Amino acid sequence: MDETQLPHIVRNTMLPYGQQWLDEEDIAAVVEVLRGDLITQGPVIQAFETKVANYVGAQYAVAFANGTAALHGACFAAGISQGDEVITTPITFLASSNCILYQGATPVFADIDMNTYNLDPGQVELKITENTKAIIAVDFSGQPVEMDRLNMISKDNDLVLIEDAAHSLGASYQKVKVGSWADMTMFSFHPVKHVTTGEGGVIVTNNKQYYNQLQLFRSHGVNRNPDEMLNNEGPWYYEMHSLGYNYRMTDIQAALGVSQMNKLDQFVKRRREIAEQYDRELAGIKGLVLPYQHEGSNSSWHIYVTRWLPEVLNGTRKEFFEALRNLNIGVNVHYIPVYLQPYYQKLGYEPGLCPNAEHYYNTAITLPLYPRMSEQDVKDVINAVRKVVHDFSE
Known part of the structure; x- marks a missing residue:
């Protein structure tokens, strides 16, 4: 040329690679929660979870404080523990692999396809051993992984398939929205993502058992369901049934998320x-x-x-x-x-x-x-x- x-x-300011887009509706939604009685553990959390689940075509959604916490929850719900191996991609943010380490398991890195930069299903198959427990596949850049092939590989080898869809909310594979292919799918709501809650994440699933485990995990492992308690001493009573974390999203974040999902x-x-x-x-x-x-x-x-x-x-x-x-x-x-x-x-x-x-x-x-x-x-x-x-x- x-x-x-x-x-x-001529540019006088730096153009960022990514940035949130908030408007007056978003601000009003947050202010409404701030003026209400509950700014955390309130009804807006469930409204946000329902919004996300309905959009992607999943039965259940569990909101977390951030995407990393959500991935950690998915690993817990999948039963990943010490001695297990989990196959994932090296071309991802650290959280996709760190969540495996949090559970005492071993990340196993499979190489990428040089066209899509996603996990190469053929390379995944080569990495499977008797210790392999799960696959964490990442939809790099917003392009879904080859979910049909990875689903088949997972089922043939009795593995849990977790989709890290931090990049791919709103994407589809074979005309099916991301969020209904894998056993569990994580979406992130960091400011550079498709919609934001400031920080935030969610796991969607069609598996009731995973859903129950995710809910326990994000809130100290505490169970308040009287039907599932070993003892029930009164309306105040709760029981800790597993070692969980405080990974809860606030209603402030969820209100922003509901408004953002509309756009x-x-x-x-x-x-x-x-x-x-x-x-x-x-x-x-x-x-x-x-x-x-x-x-x-x-x-x-x-x-x-x-x-x-x-x-x-x-x-x-x-x-x-x-x-x-x-x-x-x-x-x-x-x-x-x-x-x-x-x-x-x-x-x-x-x-x-x-x-x-x-x-x-x-x-x-x-x-x-x-x-x-x-x-x-x-x-x-x-x-x-x-x-x-x-x-x-x-």
Whole structure:
């Protein structure tokens, strides 16, 4: 591309890679709870759980203080414990693996598919042993994993399938919404996710036993159901039946979540529009790999991940990253392979464990994508990418 064809990029502020979108309805919903009698352990929690469960087509939902706590709860409900192995992906945030360690079990990392960057089902099969208890599959970037294959693998090997759908609320696989495929599915409501509760998470499931265990786990293991008590000394009485945690969501968070869920489809629609614009405007650029959508998958586009090929472009990923940041485009990298973290290295994990994941990581750059982006914001990202590619292709 000729230098004269490149537009001049002027941004006075950094464009973040992701950001919440709150309006006056959201604020009013929170204020209503703050002016009421109950700001935690009140009725808005159940209203939020029902809203999420109905949207994704699940029978039950249990809200947690955050997505990590929700994943921990799923591991507990699945019966994961010391001596068990759980297969997961290295290309994820730490929580997807740490929740396994919380239960005293061992994370086993399977390599990714280099098209989708999701867990490769074939690699998962190779990692199954007599100690394997579960699979935690992550819908990376908002694109669902191959749930049909992973479901079959789980059933054939009597494994619990947990879907970490922190990135994929509003997505679908084979025209079925994420949230009704796995034994348990986690959604996150961190501010950069599709809807936010500030911090928050939820597990949805169709299994009543898991539902009961999740409810106990998030609230100290305390049971207040008279029919399930060993003794019932009166209306005040409760019993602790298992070791739980205080992982409860507040009604303040839940009120924001209910209001945000009303806008979810609108948010996902805008995310898809931005992703489609990136696809159109950045297609065919030499040295730049755009996201791939697996057949049957309809992503909700949490993030838009590109790969920059150093062997084609005359630079390193760090140089590309810094050049984009210097243009006030707040790019990011998702993710460092979990087992390369110092803590995991001390546990005995070594580089080279998942070659695809490491190759992916060394070339990945996440572009900004969130519903509140203006058309000019989107154009600025596109123009910045073109300029940096041009500068490093000289």
